[in-house]
Amino acid sequence: MAVLPNDGSTINWLTRIIKPKIKGNSKRTSPREGLWKKCPSCGQALFHTELERNLDVCRHCQHHFRVSSMRRMEMTLDSDGREELFPALYPSDPLKFKDIKRYRDRVKDAQKSSGTNDAARVVKGSIKGVPAVVTSFEFGFMAGSMGSVVGAKIAHGALAAVENKCGFITFAASGGARMQEGILSLMQMAKTSAALTKLEAAGLPYISVLTDPTTGGVTASFAMLGDVILAEPNALICFAGPRVIEQTIREKLPEGFQRSEYLLDHGFLDAICHRKDLRNTLADILSRLTGFPVETIRTSGDVPLKPKPEPPIEPPAPDLRRAEADAEPSS
Ligand SMILES: [Zn+2]
Numbered sequence: 001m002a003v004l005p006n007d008g009s010t011i012n013w014l015t016r017i018i019k020p021k022i023k024g025n026s027k028r029t030s031p032r033e034g035l036w037k038k039c040p041s042c043g044q045a046l047f048h049t050e051l052e053r054n055l056d057v058c059r060h061c062q063h064h065f066r067v068s069s070m071r072r073m074e075m076t077l078d079s080d081g082r083e084e085l086f087p088a089l090y091p092s093d094p095l096k097f098k099d100i101k102r103y104r105d106r107v108k109d110a111q112k113s114s115g116t117n118d119a120a121r122v123v124k125g126s127i128k129g130v131p132a133v134v135t136s137f138e139f140g141f142m143a144g145s146m147g148s149v150v151g152a153k154i155a156h157g158a159l160a161a162v163e164n165k166c167g168f169i170t171f172a173a174s175g176g177a178r179m180q181e182g183i184l185s186l187m188q189m190a191k192t193s194a195a196l197t198k199l200e201a202a203g204l205p206y207i208s209v210l211t212d213p214t215t216g217g218v219t220a221s222f223a224m225l226g227d228v229i230l231a232e233p234n235a236l237i238c239f240a241g242p243r244v245i246e247q248t249i250r251e252k253l254p255e256g257f258q259r260s261e262y263l264l265d266h267g268f269l270d271a272i273c274h275r276k277d278l279r280n281t282l283a284d285i286l287s288r289l290t291g292f293p294v295e296t297i298r299t300s301g302d303v304p305l306k307p308k309p310e311p312p313i314e315p316p317a318p319d320l321r322r323a324e325a326d327a328e329p330s331s
Pocket residue numbers: 039040041042043044058059060061062063
């Protein structure tokens with residue numbers, strides 16, 4: 001007699017054919033599991049407070065997690081004197097675009113899940129006392145795609161820097177142009193590039209920081225126009241992705257192709273900067289290029305870069321593979 005595996009696979013096979021009448025609670029998770037995050041690079045379970053202290057970088061393999069635009073601002077800017085600019089810009093739907101879902105509905109869903117109006121945020125503030133206007137992408141909003149609002153935020157951000165006579169910084173994290181806005185999304189490439197020329201005419205610096213992933217129309221426009229171009233380690237930076245290129249040229253691509261380290265070797269970047277050094281590096285570059293002095297004493301909102309002492313009791317790391325298996329429908 002065949003012995004059936006005791007891992008729920010038989011039940012899963014059966015439930016695919018005969019739908020259960022009583023729905024099981026398939027999303028059973030223990031309260032402790034929300035406290036841990038699995039590193040996608042090395043697979044280690046990371047305690048969320050420890051990850052937060054480490055600026056969302058894995059302490060085992062130095063994998064840089066993607067961060068929200070709000071978190072990026074907190075990591076980068078001094079806590080006092082921050083002011084969000086152009087928060088009331090909302091995307092419209094002039095093409096009345098619809099694929100399998102209406103664009104308007106996609107936007108509503110993205111706004112709900114990310115808590116932002118569109119895929120970018122502009123904040124005026126200072127970095128270690130050196131004034132700057134910073135634009136950061138929200139990758140969680142439709143993969144950080146660049147539509148009219150994102151283009152407007154970058155262009156207006158550059159002009160705000162001119163008005164405030166300070167440097168301009170962008171943190172790119174984008175899947176490229178927003179296809180649902182058609183030609184209007186492609187026009188943002190010209191709009192953002194043109195706005196940067198005003199910054200250049202005013203003799204003010206523009207620093208572009210490329211984070212994982214920076215692709216498509218964003219790479220092909222303002223992201224590569226920085227006076228200084230920095231990148232976070234191992235970030236994917238490209239126009240067309242490696243899979244598309246491999247399929248087109250039918251050749252195996254070299255190891256690390258289109259990653260920060262590869263691009264630095266080939267002259268596309270000025271430097272790769274670990275997240276723990278980014279704030280100091282940006283303050284230093286801005287200070288040298290604008291003449292504002294760096295404050296040696298950090299302002300109160302500075303995120304501590306050295307880990308604090310560990311809390312006395314931490315719950316043990318759950319077995320994530322086990323947790324994934326448990327999450328499968330079992331009845
Ligand atoms: Zn890791």
